[in-house]
Amino acid sequence: VEDIPGSRSASDPQGRAASSYGVSTLPDFPLYEHQAAVADLVLGGKNVLLTSGTASGKTEAACLGILAKGGIRARDPCQVVFLYPTKALSNDQWQRLMNYFFGYSACRFDADNPKRRSEVSHSEVVLTNPQMLIEHLKFSTPFVAFLNNLKFLVIDEIHLYSSFQWSLLLSYFNLIKKRGLAAQVILLSATLGNPLHLCEVAGSWLGSPIIHVQGKTVAAPAQRYRITSRVENLAALLERLVSAYSEDEGSTLVFLPYRSWADYLCSQVNNDAVVKHHGSLGVEERREAEESLKRGRAKVCLTCKTLQQGIDIGSISRVVQVGLPETVAEFWQREGRKGRLPDEGLTESILIPGNNWDAGLLTNGQRYKKLTSMPIESTALPMRSMATILFDGFYSSIYRVPIEAETLQLASRLGWLNSSIDFEAYMIPNETPLRVEPTLDGEKLFQSLSFYGFGRVPLLHKGELVDEMSYGEAVRAGLPGCILQVDGMPYVVGGWSKYPATPDPDLKIYLETPEDSPYASIADEMRKGLIFSRVQFDPQAVSVRKLRGAFSEVRLRPASIDVCRIAEMKPRKIASRPVVPAPELPLYTNCFVSEAIGATEEEYELAVHAVVHAMREEFSIPLNTYVHIVATGGAKNMALIYESSWGDTHLLLSRKRLLESAASFLQAPVEELLLPRCHQTFKGFLDKKVAKKILEELICLMTTVEGGGAR
Secondary structure: EEEEOEEEOOEEEOEEEHHOOOOOOOOOEEEEEHHHHHHHHHHHHOOOEEOOOOOOOOHHHHHHHHHOOOOOOOOOOOEEEEEOOHHHHHHHHHHHHHHHHHOOOOOEOOOOOOOOOOHOOOOOOEEEEEHHHHHHHHOOOOHHHHHHOOOOEOOHHHHHOOOOHHHHHHHHHHHHOOOOOEEEEEEOOOOOOOOHHHHHHHHHHHHHEEEEEEEOEEEOOOOEOOOOOOOOHHHHHHHHHHHHHHOOOOOOOEOOOOOHHHHHHHHHHOOOOEEEEOOOHHHHHHHHHHHHHHHHOOOOEEEEOOOOOOOOOOOOOEEEEEOOOOOOOHHHHHOOOOOOOOOOOOEEEEOOOOHHEEEEEEEEHHHHHHHOOOOOOOOOOOOOOOOOHHHHHHHHHOOOOOHHHHHHHHHHOOEEEEEEOOOOOOOOOOOOOOOOEEOHHHHHHHHHOOOOOEOOOEEEEEEEOEEOOHHHHHHOOOOOOEEEEEEEEEEEEEEOOOOOOOOOOOOEEEEOOOHHOEEEEEEEEHOOEEEEEEEEEEEOOOOEEEEEEEEEEEEEEEEEEEEEEEEOOOOOEEEEEOOOOOOOEEEEEEEEOOOOOOOOOHHHHHHHOOOOOHHHOOOHOHHHHHHEEEEEOOOEEEEOOOOOOOOHHHHHOHHHHHHHHHHOOOEEEEEEOOOHHHHHHHHOOOOOHHHHHHHHHHHHHHOOOOOOOOO
């Protein structure tokens, strides 16, 4: 048990309230120091990034500055645009913003409200999400024309966005600059690891500086409990806890790893005081759950990620985390959902291990303390990443705005834009933009673009959409014969609709249940999570073509699908099926390849994980930023480590620090190494010297500057 003290933000030294700024539609509360600072900066025409803990009035700070500055013209659409990461958060904030912007029209424009285009045409305030914005930018719809009126762009929960997603936002900032729009940008976050760096990069693309304001978390005192032993029957424990908490006076929020767990527990407990809230539910069902919590009718809410953000669900006195999230930022977001008022009284949180990775952290006090004291992950953004350059090229071709020579040259070399420009002589035109057209391949790629990546591939079971995965994930782990966990349920990939030469928007993946698959005899073990698959690639057929820096076209040929059972010491292969026909599949990514004669698969795995952990330890880069493929067999063995998105995060790394940290990671006994999302448990006789040689080679490939980070 840990005792956690409460905290409170500092008050404005001048003792000002909202009415001091001539704003009557906001509650006339005494302002926190950071709220007054944001309002003053917005009044002065500045762009702002506010980082402040949960329940510290970030939305009120932004609205106060906008309303105090004024200048919003009646019935001119899209003068104030709020971007939220989820529809649930947008829906929650809508009524609140309707009250704050009383006298103006405010509407939601998202997938749940797609028919509101007529409302958008006369709404001064619009709530939407980045995916909706990108879709309309791609096709230059009337909504984009309305954005010519933009005065204020507010982006909330910015820590949730990956480097790839930030690349899309930055290219939109650049479009704002090139089109000469005098819009102010206000960025909000509760958990952001590198605010000053983000201000520098985003301000560069926007063409005007962004000023950082730091606030403080508002929280009641709490006690945190962690279970320090393996839970043999997790389902039974959760049923007992949920049943008991449903009789409590306070409300409890239970974060689960899978939506199917929430559905199962809700049906098992069968109590009106227990509700569920996740992305697979309809809008009305989610709203009803939120309202039940707010009114006190519901005492327990079972959720996954939809309630990690600041949706108003009333007072929460307890948070239960079943399984640790992938990032430290998510951990603190969840913890911040309880005790949002300093005088709320003692609250509590409970940490329950959900898998071997969680158990290894929670049962070891030293590891747990290290986890909770780690800095929050950084948003890794080089000044000019591969993705921002390419998106800038696409938008320039659509909106006929000036295009930089580097952008044009790279996109042309990739075969995505048509151009016959003399690059050496070309300068950004001052008046007439060049007419640049996408090629057919470029057009297909751009059509497959969403805010969540290139080439999102639908996963279908009996014609029903059950999930999506990126094209890169599909190549690495979603080939026919692979076993996929979709929301905690096992499926087997039955087939692809086609093997495309490039990421294709028409690609579909068809799933089968274990009982209907070739693995029917081990269906029970699959449902218990004891069986997994991995794709073996032919190392002789791997080819890498460098296109710019580390950005490459990688061609892979799958050789077989290995089906493995998780055992005491290491996975044991129980079946292998060849991939017939064996297609040659392309990946476009920042890729680094290591070849070591005689190295085993385990030594490659250990080396790659040491590198990934070093990036997290030294530079706060999230563990899931890089993924890897190990290809062994025959005379040529190799490991490919590559970015799951196109963020160019390797440009931020320091060779010296990375080498020292990765070498330190290897000092621990191999039995004690904790590797997230890795089925591998290493044997005591593993040769660390070979692993160290591999990681040194990878780090030297990934970094260019000795001893200091490269931008």
